[in-house]
Amino acid sequence: MPRWTMSNKMLPNRRDILVGGTALAAVGLGNVSPAQTPVSSSANDRLKIAAIGVGGRGGSNLRTMEQTEMVDVVAVCDVDTRFTDQAVQRHPKAKAFRDFRKLYDAVGNDIDAVVVSTTEHTHAFATMPALQLGKHVYCEKPLAYNIDETRQIAEAAERAGVVTQMGTQIHAGSNYHRVVELIQSGAIGDVSEAHVWVNRAWGLQSEADAKKHRDLLHVDSRPTDMMTPPDHVDWDLWLGPAPVRPYHSVYFPGPRWYRWWDFAGGTMSDLGSHWNDLPFWALELDAPTTAEAFGPPAHSEIAPASMSVKYEYPSRGDRGPVSVSWYQGTHKPEIWQRGEIPRWDSGVLFIGSKGMLLSDYGKHVLLPEESFVDFEPPAPFVPDSPGHHEQWVRACLGEGETASPFRYAGPLTEANHLGNVAYRVGKKITWDRDKMECVGCPEAAPFIAREPREGWSLS
Template sequence: MEHTEKDSSRRKFIKSGLIAAATFSIVPRHVLGGKNFLAPSDKLYVAGIGTGGKGYSNLKNIYNSEKAVISHLCDVDDRRSAKTREEHPKAKYYQDWRELFDKDHKKFDAVCVSTPDHNHAVIALGAMQLKKHVFVEKPLTHDIYEARVLKDAAKKYKVITQMGNQGASNDGLRKMQEWFEAGVLGDIHTVYCWTDRPVWPQGIPWSTNKAQIPKELNWDLWLGTAQYRDYVDKVVPFNWRGWWDFGTGALGDMGCHLLDAPCSVLHLQSPSQVEASVGTVYVDEFKRGYFPESCPPSSHVILTFNETPRNKTKLKLHWMDGGIKPERPEELDANDNFGGGNGALFIGTKGKMMCGTYNENPRLIPLSRNAEVNVPETKKRVEGSTGGHYKQWVEASIAGFGKGEVSSPFETAAALTESLLIANLAIRAHDVEVLQNGKKTFPGRNIKLIWDDANMRVTNFDEVNQFVKREYREGFKLL
């Protein structure tokens, strides 16, 4: 067949168009045509802040969605970031997230925050102010005030948000919701959540042995919003969890995974009262240790939630850590497995149920009921269950605000986080010194704290409100 000059020109036009399309497909989506533009081959360009440990696994799961590009990496510790940088060699690397935001914010669409707890809020808010979608590792924030700020910011800036409590996407959670809504359990009056954490040191003094800072670690940047203190060995990369300046203890580590079930099934908002007892450390035969900078080795906290239109009875939610577990349900046979190191037990007016970490393996009690009870599936499952938590956020971010669905948006993640941080107020109240008649006393140890949700404060022990909103180090601010 003879090809005319017109045919040749047409082929050149199509070829140039395909090249142009391929070129644009590797550019962040917001560059293509505004924030509402969606190309068929669109990818989400993600900046990862905190790239070792949980940061590594978060970014790996985001990348494995096959719809994300890890375009930027940021970590204060070059040792921790090495593996992630090796797997994403084209990603531009920074140590300071503020420099990343300042220089390259036009080159990515979303941010994954996997730093220690005390820096979550300031980084996440900075990203949202740049209109970036945000994934934040649990707990959402270090302080109650910060949770309120992030919740409001997500709505204000119209971005897709997700907290890293992966069990919120688990099929088991939806099964428990269906049981409750079908009336299988009646109204829930008692919930127990327990964990074998901490698996790091707690109830100890900060070391007086100042250590040399590793050359790969920017200690000042690692401290971030926290007040300055000298570096000591083994705080990085994991043992920071046991220090109130940086972490939120066992509640912060596992609370978002275990309290998620009662909060989601019952639509809990804010507790009205909280009380706690804590384990003690003895420095010698006669003297109990007093280490207010460190979380206690174990605790038992009781949160009281008022009745709601969904659950028409007051609810007592027990949190137990340090290996403490509730009494074994009498309906279980002697050899029936009553959970593992982590779990949750619901006690209702008509029945009981329990589950494991990430809301996995939900079971009615006695176990024979699981074969007898059959309720229809009314809740949409997340593709991939727990593992789909990341892909869900990626796809919702690509779709844009109001067009996708996520399991743990800041709207609900903030309420869950606030509950566990209110529980921490009762734990921290034990170590608050008050001078009375010239003597040091600890009046927070033997009382129940009354929580005023509207005004975000404890009404009957003002000294503990210092932990609702902490003072940031100079150079950092939230608003």
């Protein structure tokens, strides 16, 4: 089992940029990734891509890549033939596959890069072959199903030296950039704690989704009745490395599978990738030392709708230790419950020695507002992004770097998964990043790594 220690310490911060001169200033905070060796050496070339997972989020990713007008789609893959049929209609020259292993066998030498948008439990297995072939990868969040798979993927990307990007699209938004600048320039002083909360539970996008799937959301145990998979779905391939389960509509289609431990990590691994990204980036975090979760007793099959986790992070450089608390569903920070800050449905609150900063995806505010009436923000030092997808495409073609490479996204994903580990063992855990284990807590091991189903391997 890999024991490589990942770190985002090579990502430049504001101090590095100010000291390092124009080269670092041109790259900007968070835009440095591992050594990258683009397959295409000219920015005028077109990127030949394979898209694995082309329905739902995958279809959206593919259409966004197309809009860059810098890609040629060589192959598409999905266990659901409805989606590959639609993709081939848009790209008649693309070869269609159901099994991504066969895609790599057939066209592995004909592509430059891969876009992985499968379900969470197959991310690593669709990504690893690309890295082993030296192909650039864009992978949806979370990077992998558990901590072990995440570590293996990040290590493989480091060895491959290719361009990588995890699909945390909000990372490219100007609002996140401005928040990072404010925190790192000391606008609210030394930050000692951050609180992150999301109103959504599992993978449901809205109240409309919740109403649509209300009957399924009341299912609280593994179904015993049998269902026949639709003709257009290869259920065995959909299961991939996960344990065998008979097909049932409580798992498929998405977002139903988000809530089942065998396939995903619930809201934490889903939205945690987006919302915890902001404090992770702004506070230059790496691996937490401890994590403690709060909520109803852990269910053996289903991720919780509502829960919270408190992480403790050690000092980093000239930054002191910091706690980061996560809340989902009905859980909210006490300061929110007391009405001492605006009661946004979802948000990130930084608490510093000189004030507070509250942010969501698209806006932020310094608090208390009367204390910052005459405040002048720092000159921008995080460059605007051309777009999360386009940034990756351009980097693959030799132009610039990506903002969320696997060397950064890996530790972020691990921390999110660690919150679920703490929740499932039901006690505060101390994390040994190098050994990749919870100290004195052997019962956590099955939640850190698992043996894939026969026929599936990351080696």
